[in-house]
Amino acid sequence: MESRSDESTWIERAREGSTDAFRMLVDRHRDRAYGLALRITGSAEEAEEVAQDAFVRVWRALPEFRGEASFGTWLHTIVARLALDRAAIAKTRARRETALEAAGDPPAEATFADEGDPLLEGRLGRMLEDLSPIQRAVVVLYHLEDRPVLEVATVLSLPENTVKTHLSHARSALRAAWEREARSTPEETRR
Amino acid sequence: MTREDERFEQWLDEAARDAARTSPRAPFGFTDRVLAQVALEPRTAAAPSWTRTLPASVGSDPLPWWTRVFAQPACALGFLVVGVAFLWRGTLAQSPEVVTGLVSRAFAALAPFWGPVVEPFARLSAMPGGEVCVLLALLPFAGLLSYGCYAATAALAHHAPARRIGT
8 A cells, every 4th residue: 555655755756857756646646636627627528638737737846846735735736727727718618609609509508517428426416517617626625525625725726715605605506406406306305 | 503404414415425435537548648748848957955945935936946045034034134234333334444354354264175266256355346246246145044044943843753741
């Protein structure tokens, strides 16, 4: 079983240019990095690009990595920033396409998971699709990854109070969706 | 908290736990693709270990470490101490013969050890106005020295074993 001290060794060796050590770091962190990107962008293709880009940036910046935060938190900060940027670009693009197609064919729903990728299983996954990317990121980091608010704020490079506000809005939206579903299928909700 | 609130919280906890269990996995060949990109990336040399304690907030990463180090509080404190010393002994800064005397004496004391290194400085300090140039040239070292002391102390404090209380 690989320990945290192994990781420190890999980081140190990767800093010195060892790609073998960097491979170990990628192997250890790829699933969580990819998962976070997927849950924010909503597209498997974009998530892979984001996660790959994040690892390449990490490689580039490793000589300057000072170990103030853990490697995982640092990586997730980069992944979240890139994924949110991608989501914002996708949203702008979708809005522009919608405006262009307004007079013609009905616009394609260029929203979360428009490729039909299996993102989050179950009802929570469906409900997350209706949240904004930043709200999704906050919910994923806080509820799914079980990180404290302070760490979520660090990963998203936001003030703690802003994270609390996003979390509160996200929870209200989830609550509303949950109540809507409860009214339509009450027996499922009671499970 | 109402019963509805409790039910929602319970549902959210369970749903989040389930979702976390079924976390997505990176696609096949992901690591190889990352490493293929990494192979094309140029690498810059790592900064010396004692600069790694620089807070992220100080300076931006694209700047070289020896530029960022001067924004450190310890460096600023070093400059402040030097500044206060000159203000306190104002005549030092104002009377060239005192400064020249100090610099010359310092170089004379160092000459047996670092002769070839201090000789050009000694020659420069003997020129009119040269002592000010030498002092300006040496000033960054006051900052680096201050930061070096701070980094060494911080490293000692960080690595000191935790003391047990009551045993």
